[in-house]
Amino acid sequence: xxxxxxxxxxxxxxxxxxxxxxxxxxxxxxxxxxxxxxxxxxxxxxxxxxxxxxxxxxxxxxxxxxxxxxxxxxxxxxxxxxxxxxxxxxxxxxxxxxxxxxxxxxxxxxxxxxxxxxxxxxxxxxxxxxxxxxxxxxxxxxxxxxxxxxxxxxxxxxxxxxxxxxxxxxx
Numbered sequence: 001x002x003x004x005x006x007x008x009x010x011x012x013x014x015x016x017x018x019x020x021x022x023x024x025x026x027x028x029x030x031x032x033x034x035x036x037x038x039x040x041x042x043x044x045x046x047x048x049x050x051x052x053x054x055x056x057x058x059x060x061x062x063x064x065x066x067x068x069x070x071x072x073x074x075x076x077x078x079x080x081x082x083x084x085x086x087x088x089x090x091x092x093x094x095x096x097x098x099x100x101x102x103x104x105x106x107x108x109x110x111x112x113x114x115x116x117x118x119x120x121x122x123x124x125x126x127x128x129x130x131x132x133x134x135x136x137x138x139x140x141x142x143x144x145x146x147x148x149x150x151x152x153x154x155x156x157x158x159x160x161x162x163x164x165x166x167x168x169x170x171x
Contacts (some may be wrong), residue, residue: 007035032161032170033168054157060147069154098110117138
C-alpha cells in the first residue's frame, strides 16, 4: 500500500487544483510517483515540467527514450515503471527480443547502432557509476553531446522515479 495519501482534488486550493489538473489530465489521473511528489506541490510542478520536456520535446527518438526507460526500470527493479513502458517501447520500435533480454538481465543483440551505444552508455553508468573515455567517445560520435545530455537526464529522471516508487511503496 502506498505510503502517501491519495490526492483528493476536491480538497485542494485553486493553485494546487490547477497543478493537479495539469498533471492528472494528460495521464488520465494522479497515480504513480506523482501521487508522492504531490505531497510537495512545488516539487510536483518542477518534476512535471521536466517530464513534459523530456517526453514531448525531446530530440531523442521515442525508441531510444523508451529503451533508456526500460534499462533504468530493470536496474532498479522498478515494476511500476516497467509495466508503464514495456509495451510503449515495443510500439516505439524497440524489438520484443530486446525488451525480453533486458527484462531477464541479458545483453540484447541490437540491429541499430544508436540503441547499442545508448544501452552500453546507460547500463554502464547505472552499474559502475561512471563512463570511461572510450565509451564516451563512441557514444558522442554516434549520438552527439546534446543527445547524451538528454539520455543521462532521462535515465536520471527514471532513477529518481524508481526511488520515489520504492521509498513510498508506489505500485
